[in-house]
Amino acid sequence: xAGVAQSPRYKIIEKRQSVAFWCNxxxxxxxxxxxxxxxxxxxxxxxxxxxxxxxxxxxxxxDRFSAERLKGVDSTLKIQPAKLExxxxxxxxxxxxxxxxxxxxxxxxxxxxxxx
Amino acid sequence: xxxxxxxxxxxxIQEGEDVSMNxxxxxxxxxxxxxxxDPGEGPVLLIALYxxxxxxxxxxxxxxxxxxxxxxxxxxxxxxPSDVGIYFxxxxxxxxxxxxxxxxxxxxxxx
Numbered sequence: 001x002a003g004v005a006q007s008p009r010y011k012i013i014e015k016r017q018s019v020a021f022w023c024n025x026x027x028x029x030x031x032x033x034x035x036x037x038x039x040x041x042x043x044x045x046x047x048x049x050x051x052x053x054x055x056x057x058x059x060x061x062x063d064r065f066s067a068e069r070l071k072g073v074d075s076t077l078k079i080q081p082a083k084l085e086x087x088x089x090x091x092x093x094x095x096x097x098x099x100x101x102x103x104x105x106x107x108x109x110x111x112x113x114x115x116x
Numbered sequence: 117x118x119x120x121x122x123x124x125x126x127x128x129i130q131e132g133e134d135v136s137m138n139x140x141x142x143x144x145x146x147x148x149x150x151x152x153x154d155p156g157e158g159p160v161l162l163i164a165l166y167x168x169x170x171x172x173x174x175x176x177x178x179x180x181x182x183x184x185x186x187x188x189x190x191x192x193x194x195x196x197p198s199d200v201g202i203y204f205x206x207x208x209x210x211x212x213x214x215x216x217x218x219x220x221x222x223x224x225x226x227x
Contacts, residue, residue: 004158042119042204042217043159056214091158102166103208104149105215107158 002027004108006092012114018080021111024073025094031055033105034067034077035091043091049075079113087115122205122218129195130226137221138189139205145216147208148181148188153220154201162203163190195225 005024013019025032030051035043046065048056052072060067064083069075079086089112093105121140129135139148147166151159163174165181165188172179179190188207192199205218 040219042206042219044217045214048214093158102147102164103213104161104164106161107151109156110158112156 004092004094004106006090006108006111008111009109010112010114012116013082014116015084016081018078019082019113020076020078021090021092021113023075023077023092023108025075025092026096026106029094029096029106030072031095031097031103032069032075033093033095034075035093037089037091037110039088046077082113082115084115087113089113120205120207120216120218122221124221125219126222126224128224128226131195131197133195135192135195135199135223136189137203137205138187139207139218140187141207141209141216142186143209144185145188145207145209146185148179149206149215150177150179150188150190151204151206152201153204159204192223195223197225197227199223200225 007022032049034046036046037043046060047067049069052069067077089110091107091110093107095103095105097103149164150162152162153159163172163179168185169183170181176193202220202222204220206215
């Protein structure tokens with residue numbers, strides 16, 4: 001079974017530029033998560049999708065961050081314009097709520113963003 | 117937001133030694149998860165716990181769901197160099213469907 005795919009793996013941009021990250025979850029997983037992980041910290045949830053609907057975006061800085069999952073499968077996360085403090089690893093995870101899987105989240109390798 | 121208290125923050129041990137780390141919360145949890153994150157990679161699930169008192173092993177790793185439902189520990193026996201990484205505890209509290217994370221325990225193993 002293929003895991004969660006993310007691209008690109010690395011991105012370097014200057015502040016005020018725009019950037020987009022892509023995620024393809026595990027096949028059949030209805031729930032998709034975007035996390036921000038700053039060096040030395042645990043992952044922080046930015047947004048959670050159930051199919052193509054948003055379940056939780058309470059910690060998403062909506063003035064500059066946006067995310068979509070139009071067809072309920074893959075998803076993009078965009079930052080526009082980027083700030084220095086956005087430098088972090090952006091992780092995508094997916095899960096399925098069925099009884100056996102118990103909502104365990106499986107993570108991609110992440111995109112490491114450096115804002116200069 | 118809510119956060120788990122994970123300790124120790126870092127450990128430096130000799131190959132072959134046993135390791136123990138733990139996680140505590142002020143709230144009751146109904147699921148405890150232990151993940152390992154290697155440099156440049158995403159977290160990988162090691163062990164999942166669903167019932168108070170549950171003790172689960174995965175090779176040299178053993179984790180327990182505390183009886184009070186407010187804590188969990190992870191033990192690694194006979195550590196090897198590839199155990200190096202950051203170990204995170206995470207869990208679901210009550211009816212909250214947001215996964216709560218600890219700050220991680222960084223493990224270094226001296227061969």
